[in-house]
Amino acid sequence: MSLLYILDLIGTAAFAASGAWLGVRRHMDLFGVLVLGLVTAVGGGTLRDLLLGDMPTFSLRDETYLYVATVAALIVFINRERFALVEKPLLYLDAVGLGTFVVIGTTKALDFELGFLGAVLMGVMTGTAGGVMRDVLANQIPLILRREIYASACLAGGVLLVGLEYFGVARPIAALLAAASVIVIRLLAISYNWSLPKS
Secondary structure: OOHHHHHHHHHHHHHHHHHHHHHHHOOOOHHHHHHHHHHHHHHHHHHHHHHHOOOOOHHHHOOHHHHHHHHHHHHHHHOOOOHHHHHHHHHHHHHHHHHHHHHHHHHHHHHOOOOHHHHHHHHHHHHHHHHHHHHHHOOOOOHHHOOEOOHHHHHHHHHHHHHHHHOOOOHHHHHHHHHHHHHHHHHHHHHHOOEOOOO
């Protein structure tokens, strides 16, 4: 079991928990909470695979992702009265998942021989599309369209990864640096309330 796979599962759990927590705050029933958790966790990667024509999608080839997401969402629902206490630490795990998802999406697109822009967009989509689906289902403005530095952190990581590979840096090193950049940017944005300019 590789480190990237472990981080991917951690990110999946964190994304599922954030989706489920939004469902709880929207006063959804158990089914609604589970749906939001699953959509947030695997939605981005599923959309990526559909666009790349990689079928069946990753979560159907390896159902561990679905089990992890379901368990994480159930834990949130069962402990909803106390979950607010760990909401802040969850943001840090979410950042780890975000960096991992961007790397996985970008490298997969490169393996499918997409160009620079296509590979970067696949990385950003992997990290953000699940959250967009979650927010749409919960009837709120998607996070990436608000001021928070989220999709822009994904964009920076994807550009860095593709750029490093273009200049001949070994993929494991390029992937590590790209994931670290996304995580650091996101954590700094959380800690210092960074945001993009607003119209």
